Amino acid sequence: MSSSSQRSAIVDLGSNSVRLVVFEGVTRNPLPIFNEKVTLKLGRGLDATGRLNDEGVALAMDVLGRFHTVARAMGAEPFEVLATAAVRDASNGPDFVDAIRARMPGVPIRVLEGTEEADYAARGVLCGLPEANGLVADIGGGSLELIHVADGQYFEAVTTKLGVIRLHDRAKGSIERAAEIANELLAAVNWLPGMTGRPLYLVGGAFRALARLQIARTQYPLNLVHLFTLSEGEAREMADWVIASPRRTLEKLPGAPRKRLADAPFAAVVLRCLMERVRPSKVVFSVDGLREGWYMRHVASSVAELDPMTDLAAEMANRLARSASLAEPLVSWTAPLFRDETRTQKRLRELACMLSDIGSYDHPEYRAEQTYRRVMHGHGVGFDHSARAFIGLTLAVRYEVSMDSPLIEPSRQLLSRSEIERAVRLGLALRLAYTLCAGTKVLLDECRLLVEDGTLVLVLGARSVRAAGSAVRRRFERLAAAMQLECQVREE
Incomplete structure (x- = not known):
C-alpha cells in the first residue's frame, strides 16, 4: 500500500474496556476510520481475587474475535494488541494472553509495563x-x-x-x-x-x-x-x-x-x-x-517532527482548495492590516490563509456554512477550541456569512471582542483578495494594501484596474469600515 492508503490497527485492552482503532494513512494527524469500544470490566474485583473478572474474560474472547476479523478485512498492518494494568497484574493474565493468541493468530500481543x-x-x-x-x-x-x-x-x-x-x-x-x-x-x-x-x-x-x-x-x-x-x-x-x-x-x-x-x-x-x-x-x-502514542511511535515516526496544525491545514488545502500555493502570498498581502499581532495571532492568520479556499468546490449557497463546520467540527489533533473559533469565523466571513447568523454563535461565545474584530478584518481582506485575483498569484501580485495616516489604500496595477469592478469597490469599502478607516484606491 502507498502511505496514503496504508492502514494500521491497535486493540487497546484495558481494565475497563477494549477498543479497536483502525488508522488510515501515515500522517501527522492520526485519522481513525474505525473506532469501536466494548465495556468488559476485566479489572472488577482484581484487588480482592487477584484474577481477571470471569464474565469480562468470556466476553473478551468474542469481542477480540470480531476485532481480529474486522482489522484483517480492512487490510490493517501493523496490527497489534496492547494490554494494560489488569492483565499485567492478574494471576491469570498469562493464561488470558495465551487464549487471545489462539483467537487472534499472527497478531502481536504485548502486556505493557507501567x-x-x-x-x-x-x-x-x-x-x-x-x-x-x-x-x-x-x-x-x-x-x-x-x-x-x-x-x-x-x-x-x-x-x-x-x-x-x-x-x-x-x-x-x-x-x-x-x-x-x-x-x-x-x-x-x-x-x-x-x-x-x-x-x-x-x-x-x-x-x-x-x-x-x-x-x-x-x-x-x-x-x-x-x-x-x-x-x-x-x-x-x-x-x-x-x-x-x-x-x-x-x-x-x-x-x-x-x-x-x-x-x-x-x-x-x-x-x-x-x-x-x-x-x-x-x-x-x-x-x-x-x-x-502507539501510532506516532510505530506508524508515523517519520512525520512526528511536523507541526500538527500546519500539516493538517496543508493537507486540507491540497485536497479542497483550487490552489494551495496562494497561502504564502496571502500572508504577505494581509500583513499590513495586522502590524500589532502577537506570535500566536500571526500563526492563526497564517493558518487561516492556508485554509482560505477550502470551500471553493462547495455549493455557493452553503460555502460559509460548510467551511465553518469543517473547521469547527473536523478532525485535527492540534487545533484548540479558540483556534477553531477564530479560523472558522474568519473563513465564514470570507464566504460572506451574515454576522447575526446563528451558525457562528460558538465563535461569538469562545472569542473576545478584539479576537472577533480581528477575524472579521481578516475574513473581509481574504474576500477582497479572492475577488481581485480569482485564486491566482499572478493577479494578487498586481495589487496590495497599505495603511497610511488613517486611510486604507488599495494599490492596483494595470491588470487589476481593468478587473476592478463594483464588487471590488464594495468589498474594499466594507474592509475599511470594519477597520474604522477612510478608503482610497490608487493606481500604479
Missing part, C-alpha cells in the same frame, strides 16, 4: 500538543499514569494503582475512603511538587466523561472533548459538583456518558487530589493517549 504505558500516553498527548509542558495524568480502570512532559519529550513517569475500577473496589464504594487512598498514593510520587503551577493534561475515558458532563452542564458551545480547557477554579468546581451530584442528576444531562457514570465520582476524586498537590495553571482534556 512505564511503557506512560510512554505511549505521553506520546499521545505530545501528538496533539507538541509544546506541552506540564503533567500528564492518564487514568484507566486499573491504574493512573503520571508523566512529566516538556520540550517535546517526557521525563519522570510513574504508574499508580489509582484506576477508577480499582479505586472503587479498594474504597468499597466510599468517596471519602477513595480520597484517602488517592492522597496516600500521590504523596509517594516525590517529583509531583515540581509540577506545581504547570498545565495538567487529562487522558483516559473516565476523565473524558468528566469533560462531557461539564460540557453538557454548562451548555458549552462546542461539543468537543479534545483540548477542552478549564481554569483551576473551574476544574475544582466541576470535580466537587460531580462528587456531590446524585447519579440521577448526571443521567438527565444531554449526552451523559451513562456507562461511565459509576466511575465519574472516583475520577473526580483523583482529579481533586491531584489539583490539591500541583495547583495547575489550567486543566486540558486530551482524547489522544495510548493509542495515538
Whole structure:
C-alpha cells in the first residue's frame, strides 16, 4: 500500500474496556476510520481475587474475535494488541494472553509495563500538543499514569494503582475512603511538587466523561472533548459538583456518558487530589493517549517532527482548495492590516490563509456554512477550541456569512471582542483578495494594501484596474469600515 492508503490497527485492552482503532494513512494527524469500544470490566474485583473478572474474560474472547476479523478485512498492518494494568497484574493474565493468541493468530500481543504505558500516553498527548509542558495524568480502570512532559519529550513517569475500577473496589464504594487512598498514593510520587503551577493534561475515558458532563452542564458551545480547557477554579468546581451530584442528576444531562457514570465520582476524586498537590495553571482534556502514542511511535515516526496544525491545514488545502500555493502570498498581502499581532495571532492568520479556499468546490449557497463546520467540527489533533473559533469565523466571513447568523454563535461565545474584530478584518481582506485575483498569484501580485495616516489604500496595477469592478469597490469599502478607516484606491 502507498502511505496514503496504508492502514494500521491497535486493540487497546484495558481494565475497563477494549477498543479497536483502525488508522488510515501515515500522517501527522492520526485519522481513525474505525473506532469501536466494548465495556468488559476485566479489572472488577482484581484487588480482592487477584484474577481477571470471569464474565469480562468470556466476553473478551468474542469481542477480540470480531476485532481480529474486522482489522484483517480492512487490510490493517501493523496490527497489534496492547494490554494494560489488569492483565499485567492478574494471576491469570498469562493464561488470558495465551487464549487471545489462539483467537487472534499472527497478531502481536504485548502486556505493557507501567512505564511503557506512560510512554505511549505521553506520546499521545505530545501528538496533539507538541509544546506541552506540564503533567500528564492518564487514568484507566486499573491504574493512573503520571508523566512529566516538556520540550517535546517526557521525563519522570510513574504508574499508580489509582484506576477508577480499582479505586472503587479498594474504597468499597466510599468517596471519602477513595480520597484517602488517592492522597496516600500521590504523596509517594516525590517529583509531583515540581509540577506545581504547570498545565495538567487529562487522558483516559473516565476523565473524558468528566469533560462531557461539564460540557453538557454548562451548555458549552462546542461539543468537543479534545483540548477542552478549564481554569483551576473551574476544574475544582466541576470535580466537587460531580462528587456531590446524585447519579440521577448526571443521567438527565444531554449526552451523559451513562456507562461511565459509576466511575465519574472516583475520577473526580483523583482529579481533586491531584489539583490539591500541583495547583495547575489550567486543566486540558486530551482524547489522544495510548493509542495515538502507539501510532506516532510505530506508524508515523517519520512525520512526528511536523507541526500538527500546519500539516493538517496543508493537507486540507491540497485536497479542497483550487490552489494551495496562494497561502504564502496571502500572508504577505494581509500583513499590513495586522502590524500589532502577537506570535500566536500571526500563526492563526497564517493558518487561516492556508485554509482560505477550502470551500471553493462547495455549493455557493452553503460555502460559509460548510467551511465553518469543517473547521469547527473536523478532525485535527492540534487545533484548540479558540483556534477553531477564530479560523472558522474568519473563513465564514470570507464566504460572506451574515454576522447575526446563528451558525457562528460558538465563535461569538469562545472569542473576545478584539479576537472577533480581528477575524472579521481578516475574513473581509481574504474576500477582497479572492475577488481581485480569482485564486491566482499572478493577479494578487498586481495589487496590495497599505495603511497610511488613517486611510486604507488599495494599490492596483494595470491588470487589476481593468478587473476592478463594483464588487471590488464594495468589498474594499466594507474592509475599511470594519477597520474604522477612510478608503482610497490608487493606481500604479
